Amino acid sequence: MKNALTPRTNINSEGKIAYHEGFQAWNTIRLKKELFEEFPQLKEKRSKFSYKLIYPRDVKAFEEFIKEIKKSQTKTMPILMWLYKVN
Secondary structure, X not given: OOOOOOOOOOOOOOOOEEEEOOOOEEEEEOOOHHHHHHOHHXXXXXXXXXXXXXXXXXXXXXXXXXXXXXXXXXOOOXXXXXXXXXX
């Protein structure tokens, strides 16, 4: 069973994606201190967490996704994440 983590406040944070030598993959997303303060359960070493990633291809698809969220009347909000290439 999946229980979504819900923040108490608005969060605006930036971080980095790192290359992991052992796995030879870009698989490490570094979360900032603000997220751990908001979600202390992320520090629980024996807990397991999962994620669902949805990346609409354009604004129209994003608007459809928003409509689906409104229809479902879920109390959980998705995280918006932008990917940037850093020079």
